[in-house]
Amino acid sequence: MRPTELLSQDHQVILQMLKVIEGMAKRIGSGQDVEIEHLDGVVEFIRAFADKCHHAKEENLLFPAMEAAGIPKDGGPVGVMLVEHVQGREYVKGMAEGIEEYRKGNRDGLNKFAKNGSNYSGLLSEHIYKEDNILYMMANMHLDEEADARLLREFERVEKEVVGEGKHEEFHALVDYLSGIYAGGSHHGGCCHH
Secondary structure, three states: OOHHHHHHHHHHHHHHHHHHHHHHHHHHHOOOOOOHHHHHHHHHHHHHHHHHHHHHHHHHHHHHHHHHOOOOOOOOHHHHHHHHHHHHHHHHHHHHHHHHHHHOOOOHHHHHHHHHHHHHHHHHHHHHHHHHHHHHHHHHHHOOHHHHHHHHHHHHHHHHHHHOOOHHHHHHHHHHHHHHHHOOOOOOOOOOOO
């Protein structure tokens, strides 16, 4: 198992949550309400799983390893990915702000969540495609066995120390649950915790 394969497995779970967000946005667009606990669950998942865990593995571990192997950070695909991570965080901030407005009784908050959620989903779908099909292939070509082994060890440490034991399974269960409501079924990707 190469480090990039583990990251691609994370992507499958994230893509499933993007379908949930799109399903929520459609419901909101047609005038329906969405349970606030479900909205909270989406933002918590993105912040903890997609950002604190997955993007942290890329930004703090994979990208520096690629740079050390001769792939420049600035101006190339790595730089683009970093910019998109920042852009994604802005959309998530907008989603969270929308939830808070909705919590205070302002239904416009739902529309703010939906607009930022749709933008986030569009950005992340393309972002993941670029990582899976361009960036990770570059990493696989440039990283040797020693670099791979070190990254795998460091990924494992992130799982334990940053995310916490059992959290991955909880997030998978959340994605499955919300998919059943908003995206017409659960995901079938393998769990990314090894």
